[in-house]
Structures are given as C-alpha cells and as structure tokens.
Amino acid sequence: MIKAILIFNNHGKPRLSKFYQPYVNTQQQIIRETFHLVSKRDENVCNFLEGGLLIGGSDNKLIYRHYATLYFVFCVDSSESELGILDLIQVFVETLDKCFENVCELDLIFHVDKVHNILAEMVMGGMVLETNMNEIVTQIDAQNKLEKSEAGLAGAPARAVSAVKNMNLPEIPRNINIGDISIKVPNLPSFK
C-alpha cells in the first residue's frame, strides 16, 4: 500500500499532498518531517529512506526522486517493491511531462487540481491502478474533452478573461525561467 504521496520543492513548500490513510491533524507535520529527512540527503545516495516517525512504524519506507527543483516522495509499506515504486515515480513524472508539455514547477503550482486528476488515474486509495502511461494519458484527454464540452459557450468568456489576467501580470507561468526549472526526465527503464 502507498500511504502518502508528497511533492514539495527544494525549500519544503508543498506542491501536492495526497494521503491515503487518515492523518487528521498531522499532515503538515508529516510534510515538514519528510522534507527535513529528504532534503539533507546528498544527490548520489540511495533513494530509500527509513524512519519517518509520524507516518507510521518500521514497516514504512520513503521512496523518493529529486527532479530539478522538486522532490517526489512516496511513502509505502513493505508490500510494495522498492524499485517498482521508483519506476512508478518515473511514470508519474513522464505522464506529467506529457500532459503539461515540458512540465516545470510552475505547472504544478498553478494546476495542482490537474496534477491530482492525473495521479488519480495512476494510484487509487493507495493502490496502483495503472502503470501504462498511454492508458493514463488517454483517460486524462478524454476527461479534458468532456470538461471542455461541458463548459461550452459559457466557458469561453471565462477563458478569455483569465487569458487577459495572465497578460496583465508580469508573472506568467510558462514564459519565465523555464530553462532551469523544467524537470528533466532522464531515460530510465520503466514498465512496458
């Protein structure tokens, strides 16, 4: 079982948190603790980590990957294969990359709902639902299409307004700083 999936940046700012077990009042502490544990590790050490006290007993493990400015952390118990989860993180990031077209931290910042939707097609209730990237992308595309058709005419003015809003502000997600923030997806063996 996957207990939790966390994404935070190099400064510990949460970008996504998904808990599959009820941690009612400790979620923020868990994020902080996990960041503390993960961030002090060197780049070239192993991707497994024991000893998150808050999230559960000795059966649990933190499995993480660090991409550019973001940490992707999965907290899992012993029924999951360590290398399998590493591959899964890779699939997740590649899927994000495909859905956002060259994903960068700003995408995750501004579209956390979409990231949740993508994750929901991959992991459900703490169990892995789908590992095939194409299948995930197909479902996401179909849902986006459905969303667009629902918005119909009413959606158009709203989209226009938000485009105008974006134009007026100096801080527009995509055009700034992509170079160093964008997540580089290395080619690793993953599920076929």
Place this chain on the structure above:
Amino acid sequence: MALKMVKGSIDRMFDKNLQDLVRGIRNHKEDEAKYISQCIDEIKQELKQDNIAVKANAVCKLTYLQMLGYDISWAAFNIIEVMSASKFTFKRIGYLAASQSFHEGTDVIMLTTNQIRKDLSSPSQYDTGVALTGLSCFVTPDLARDLANDIMTLMSHTKPYIRKKAVLIMYKVFLKYPESLRPAFPRLKEKLEDPDPGVQSAAVNVICELARRNPKNYLSLAPLFFKLMTSSTNNWVLIKIIKLFGALTPLEPRLGKKLIEPLTNLIHSTSAMSLLYECVNTVIAVLISLSSGMPNHSASIQLCVQKLRILIEDSDQNLKYLGLLAMSKILKTHPKSVQSHKDLILQCLDDKDESIRLRALDLLYGMVSKKNLMEIVKKLMTHVDKAEGTTYRDELLTKIIDICSQSNYQYITNFEWYISILVELTRLEGTRHGHLIAAQMLDVAIRVKAIRKFAVSQMSALLDSAHLLASSTQRNGICEVLYAAAWICGEFSEHLQEPHHTLEAMLRPRVTTLPGHIQAVYVQNVVKLYASILQQKEQAGEAEGAQAVTQLMVDRLPQFVQSADLEVQERASCILQLVKHIQKLQAKDVPVAEEVSALFAGELNPVAPKAQKKVPVPEGLDLDAWINEPLSDSESEDERPRAVFHEEEQRRPKHRPSEADEEELARRREARKQEQANNPFYIKSSPSPQKRYQDTPGVEHIPVVQIDLSVPLKVPGLPMSDQYVKLEEERRHRQKLEKDKRRKKRKEKEKKGKRRHSSLPTESDEDIAPAQQVDIVTEEMPENALPSDEDDKDPNDPYRALDIDLDKPLADSEKLPIQKHRNTETSKSPEKDVPMVEKKSKKPKKKEKKHKEKERDKEKKKEKEKKAEDLDFWLSTTPPPAPAPAPAPVPSTKSPKPKKKKHRKEKEERTKGKKKSKKQPPGSEEAAGEPVQNGAPEEEQLPPESSYSLLAENSYVKMTCDIRGSLQEDSQVTVAIVLENRSSSILKGMELSVLDSLNARMARPQGSSVHDGVPVPFQLPPGVSNEAQYVFTIQSIVMAQKLKGTLSFIAKNDEGATHEKLDFRLHFSCSSYLITTPCYSDAFAKLLESGDLSMSSIKVDGIRMSFQNLLAKICFHHHFSVVERVDSCASMYSRSIQGHHVCLLVKKGENSVSVDGKCSDSTLLSNLLEEMKATLAKC
C-alpha cells in the same frame, strides 16, 4: 432566467479562480496569513451563492488551501453540494475536495451515501470513476456496508475502466466491512482472469494485499497465480505475484519446489531490475523454507548470497541498499553464510548514506558470534565516537546493546568487558537512551551472579563521578544510569570495597539536583548500604565507627526530606526516623546491625515479564465475584487508606522468595552442572563460580600485560573496554592450549586403547567457553504457566478481521445487504437494472429448509476436502493414487483410453471445469446447483463432468477446449484451449491459425492479417499443460458451425528441434452461445404468455438416469437454469449472447424424456433441441 445565467457567468469571470489565488499568495509573501484569511472570507461569500459554478470554484480554492494546512472542515457540506453537481467538471472538484478533507470523523459523510450510489450507477463512466476514486479515500464502515453491493455489481461492468477501479476499491471495502469479503470473493477471483490487463492487475493487487496479512487463507489460489505468473507479461503484476509467493512459500514448502524453476527462468530472461530483485528475493524465501527440511540447498543459498554481494558492491546506491535488505532475510535462517561477508558489511558501515549504514547495522545483529563479538562492538564504538548527528549515534547505541544482549547474552563470553562497554557508553553526550543502558546494567548485575563484584566496583566509580554525568547533561537521559548504579551498589553492597566512600558519594548535596525518581532510589539504597556498613563495623567491634556512620546519615538525610518530589520526601523522612531511632539504640550500646540488615535480607529472583499474565486462574476462583458484599459509602472511605498501603507493598521491587523457590533454584543449578559435566568441551569449573572468576584474570598466568594494572577487578575509576579485548584473547589462547593438551592426552589414550573417531579439531564458536561461568538465572515463570503465543497479537489489528476462510461456500446469512425500496414485494422479480446478486438473495427458499441445511453441510465438507485435495494434487509432482471410488464412465466426447496419465488428466480437467463454472455469469453457480439443493433427497452422485471436450491430439500435444459466451460483448464467444504436452520435448513457438468463415471470425491482435497465426502466449515444458483463450466474433448464432484450424509448433529436445502441426476442428454448438441466466417464475410465465415465441419439441426414449441428474446435465452442457421444478416436470430458462430467450419444459415419463421448447428464433430452437437430443441419448 437566461439573463440571470448570463449575468451569473459574467460575475463569475471576475471571481478569483485557483490560479489567481496562487498568484495572490505568491505576491503577498510578507503578509501571507492575512491575505489568505481575506481569501477565505471571499470564499465563504462565494459558497453562499446559488450558482454551482461559483461554489465549485470556491471549493477548488479550498482544496489548495487545505494542502497548505488550513482547516476546511467547515465547508464539508458545501463540498457535498458540489459533489452532487450534474456536470462532471464540478463533480470532480467536489470529490477531490472530499477525498482530501473527509475522514471517519466527518459527520456529514453519511449524507453522501445516496449521492455516491447515484454516481456509481451513472451512465457516464467518468462520473462513476470519479466517485470510486473519491470513495476510496474516505470510505467509512457505514458507507462500505451500504455501497458494497453496488460496487460489487460494478466489478462486472462492461467498461474495463470501471471494472478495474471497482475491483481495487473492494480492498478498502473489505477493510471497513469485513463481512463483505466472503460474498465478494468469488467474483474477485474471477477477475484474476479478466481479459483486460488493467483489471487483472487490480485483482492481483487486491488479493496480494489481502494475502499478505493472512496468507494461509489464500494458499488455494496458488495454482491460479502460478498460471498468471507464467503467462503474464506485465511487470507490475509479476512483481506482485512473486511477492505473494514469497509470503506463501513458508506455509507450503512444496510450492517452493514448483517455483524455483520459473523464477530462475525469469531471473535470466527479464531486463527489469525491479522484477529481477523480487525474483531473487522470493528464491531466497523459497530456499529458506526448503532448506529447513533439506540441508543440500546450502549451495543455492551460497549462490544467492554471492549474487547479493554483487549487488552490494554495485556503485548504484539503490542496489546496494536492496542487496543489504535481502541479505538480512537470509541472515535469519543462515547466519553462517552471511557471516563470511563480514568485511563487506563493515565496509558499508562507513558509507556516507545513512540508509545504507542502518541496513548494515541490522545485518551485524545476526552476524555476531562468540568469536567476533568483541571485535565488532569495538568497531561500532569507534563509529559511535565519529558519528555526527544524535539520531544515528542513538541508533548505534541501541544496536550495540541489542547485539550484545540478544538471545540471553548468548555471545558474551566476558561480562566484565560488557559492563565496561556499558560504562563507556555512559560518556555519550546527548543520548536519549540512558534508560536502556541502565536497564542492561541492572539486568546483567541481577542475572549474572559472578559479575556482581565487578559491577559493583564499576558502579561505585560511576556514582563517584556522578557530577560529571549529571552536571553537563542534566537534561538528557544519561543520568538514568545513576538509577541503576545506585541500585546495584545498594543491593549488592556486600561486594563493595569501600562502602563508606560510596555512601558519602551518594549523600552528596549535588544528588538533590537529579530527577526525583533517581533520588528516590538513592535514598532507598543508601539505607541498604548503611545496613551493610553497620554490620561490618559491629562485627569488627568498631562501635565508634558505626556511630559515625549513623551520624553521617542523620546529617545528610534532611536534604532529601526537603525534596519537592513526594516519593523522595516520604522515603527520606521515614528513613530519617528509623536512623534516629538506631542512633538512640547505639547510644545505649545495643547491637542493631542484625535487625537493620534483616530489613533487606533475601535473594532476588528475576521474573519473566509476562509471568504475571500467565498465572493460571485456579479452579473455582471467580475473579469477578465479590469477596465481600460491597460496603456502604461511609465504610468504604475507611477502606481506602488500606488499599493504598497494599498497593505500595506490591510495588516494592523486592521479592521475598519462599523456600520452595530456593529449592527449585538449587535443583536447576544441579541440573545445569550435570549438563556441563557431560559436555566434553566444557572446562570443568572450580568449585564456585566466584572463585573461578577471580582466577581467570590473575596476573601470574598472563605472560605479557601491556597495561599497568595489577588486577583489572580492582581498577578504580572507569575501565577501558579495549583492555578486556586483549585479556580475552589471552584467555582464549590459554584455553586453547589447555584444550590441545587435553586432546593430546586423549589421543594418547586412544592410541593405547580402542580406535575411535574423534572430530577434527576445528575452532568453532562452541570451543570458546565463557570466562565467567555465567550463572544466568533463568527468568521465573509461575508453575503451570499457560503456554500461549497470543500475547503478541494485537487485538486491534484491522487486518485480523479479514482472517476469513474463503473456501467455505456462502451461507444465506452472508449475503450483502441490499438497499431496498420499501414498496418492493419480494415475490416479484426485481427490475431490470437490479444486480444479479440481489436476485439470488431474494429467492424464497423456505421449502425443505432443514433438509437443505443438512445437505449444505455435507456439501461444505465435500467441497473443502476437494479444495484441499486439488491443491495437494497441484503441488505434488507425481500423480497421487487413483481416487478410491472409480468414477462412473465419463460421458464426454473423448475416448476413454485406460492410460496411467489419464487419471491425472481427468482430474485436472475436473478442476478446470470447476473453475470455469465459477467464471460463468454471476449467480450461475447457485443456479447450477439449484436442482441439487431444491431436489428431493436423492443420494445418487453425479458423475464428475468436464465441459472441456477433446479437440485434437497427437503424440506431442493434446488439445481440449471449452467454448462459452462472452459476457462483455454481444456476439462474442471465448474459446479456452488447454494444451497438454505429452512428449519429452519442450514445445515452443506455438501458433494457432484458424480459417475464418463468413459467420465466425477470430479476434486477432491489431495489424495481423487473416492468414497470420495467433501466437500462444506460453511455452510448454514436458508434461505440463496450460490454457490459452481466444475470442471469436459470431454474426449469426442460430446455427452450429465448425471452423478448421491448425496448431503449429516447434518441438525441441536434446536431439534437435522439429516443426510439427496438428489440425483441429472447432465446433461451435448452439448451446455454447447460451449464457446461464437465472429467471423467476413470474417473469417466465409472462414470457410464455407474450406469444411471440415459436415452439418445437423432442422426445428421447430409453433413459434410466434420475430426473435430478438429467436436469443437472442439461444445466451443465447446455447452460440452462432451472426455473421451477414440480415432481418429474421442470421448466428451464436460458438466454443467448444475442438476447434470444429460450424456455424449456422438461417432462420425464417412465423410460423417456420429452422436451418442449419455446424460443424467439425457431432455427436456434430446433438446433438446440437436436443437440440436447444427442446429449440425452447418451444417458
């Protein structure tokens, strides 16, 4: 109205959306909290509006704020509103917010039940999907109970997207509502063979998760998983299955044997490291479970260890970590094979990665032996000094203690060394584990009698330098060791060299800065010390000295009387009075020492921690009964002080052992001595352990002593553990010499006398005798303690509830609860969209209930036996003895050849057949069994049947097949072909090519042409059979038809490979287009009345078979279900894959059977009846 909507959407444009909120937060870095509280106010306003889009937008923003740690539970009701929006866009927002913020304590959650049910049955698959995803995060026991049935229905949804989600969420439902496991399990099992890989993977996931907690209940699924393992290509599924097998093999070693080969194949063939690693892991588990019975697997273990060593030496840190992890699994059973890699593991201790260091530490735990313990601990001690960061250092400390104390100090040969290690550890700054060290000190001092003298000397030194410990590190836990030190010095004060000095040390004013509970122990033990000094002085006749000590006590004790700690104060004032009294007596020259020391007389016995729990309740004792009738209130107040006093007494650490205990102890000691006397390797000890201990480190025996210490025993101050390492080496050397001498002597004797085999003089662990004949007192247990392992189980474990026997057939009472409308009448058949399961449970089954129950019991037994038999059969590599009652001639198309292999085959088919029958549509199982259950008590047994018929065979391969209608798609049938390799060669590259006809086409992988063969997804080693499934699309089903096909394959053996072919004809009978569908008598009657069915009938003569069996045959071979049965007349129903209704009326005469049929297609009916005639003719 329209205007209002437009206005609403224009307003909406200027609301903040999620992006605006995020941007705003980023722009208000300085006053973020203020900005957010402002936003929350806005959101509250938005939630008050009627426009659902505005609400959804607000909820979306709330979800983001929830991630940042803001409480959004106040909006729970609004979230539910958004969940119930009709548009998918909003619904998704609502469910996401719910999944992020709802939990079991959310009270409005019960309002969602009906909304979720509605969404689950929504025609849009994404509505259903989003509801399932959301539910998986916040399902409660109530929701699970109410929705279990709906979700179970979704498990057979036509869309794989829904099926896989429904299957996966069932695990959560089981956890919250364990009663649902048994009713849902058959369907879950069926999903293991779902045509969609995603659904299959989900089912594997769920069953693996279930089996991990209670593996024994899932052992019967092993053959199925084995099949999946050999046929699946999805790595994720393979990993899960292989992990599952790792959990199953310890329960069934024979399974391991079967696994080894395919696993090694996988190891060689896979390129995915994750899969490879899991395979290695499971091979290890298999070897461990096997080798417990057979020692000849040690070579394989060595191989695994070697492979893991390669992983550990790899530069990839992840592999290094996993290698160490897997190594620790081998360690548990084969410590020896891991021990040889000590170098590598010690090297990993120096790794810069903490995860790896911790894993290496774990390994060390199992690698120690008597020989290397000192060396390893020495190494660890240097790490302790070097380690930066308290967490890792604390971890090291606990590991050192774990390693040394494991299995009753098994590996410690020199306890002086151990005590000095413990003392060294007290110098650690800032550790949290002072109490651990203290506990060890106490434990060793109490249980190892021989060490007490040394321990006391060390502890007095510790007490003397207590200011060092207490002053700098007041707040950390290290001062806990003073607790142990004070207690040991007090309790074993007879061993103290300078008791007076220690007494003074314990009475220093500084002591009052220690924590209360430590001071309390100080006070108590000061008296013990005082008593022994008094004794000494009086015996020596130094009355003045004795008075001086008393004076010291009277002077110093008041500082404790003033303590703020209640316990300290109480003890001190009590003792002060006592001492003052003694002073008075001393003034009168009355000898008091005897009496004072009598206060603390008696031996101390260690008691096992669970001893109290295990005392059996004597017969006739009712612990709940009142001893006295409860007293009135006024009286009970008088009782209270007494009760407190009583408790106090119990808490005293001292146990005054009865004489019986001492007798028992003496007896045990005798027994131990006896045992030692019989042990050839044991060096006979000198009369008392105490004396021996003094002998051992004696100076005169040690040739070179580099340390300028005369006798290590009397070392004042703190010792260095390293000295002991050297001393120990010396001692061992001497021991060895001595032993060699003895051996020589013996050899000489042997030479003189008869020839005898003596074991080679190897130095093993056992050769090293401990320095102190350690008198480890075994912990006491009460007499006739109840042996039980129950203690370790946690009664609150949520997974315990899922420990359910899944092989038992379902009882009526176990059906899932179904939401009913109040006005439905049970006798009427439910509406169309109501799930099958519901129908099942609603069937009136009052008739012959008693009898039925009896029969069901019988069936249960039978089924269980059969299950166990099946698994046994699958596991045994040689065919078991033929079943005792020879089965009646099997009425199937294949020719009965009396071959030895035949039995096996038949049996296998039977198993398969049974499995298949479960794969039939929901409810069919029950329906097929109906005639047996409802029928009269006919004892006659049905001969075992198989739905598989022979397709073709030659000397290489035998093909049998079963054709059944597909549930998912109209006009499709699934053909399951079992291929059995009968030759001694491996069959590979198998391909099936079928000539399509106009009416029937084979579904082929995309891109392949009609003339290409379809590959069979497995290879067949000799004697193995496996099943492949193919889908055919049929246009018209009213006629039976035949398709020609060829199986081509390569048979490879030692002599070479040959191409072979086998032709076959697939026969699609009309019956194979029928799907067993239960029907109700009222619906059946309506159907017949409707009049748009054509009719036809047949009659078959010369039938001897009982009506009961006849019906069962029709049900089985032609996929019908019994609607109603009266005496020797029954109505039956079935439905074709294209929706034709088929109704039958079967009547049995004296020697004949007549079948009247009605069907919406006359051709289909006549063809069906022809087929039925053929079947019946064989009866």
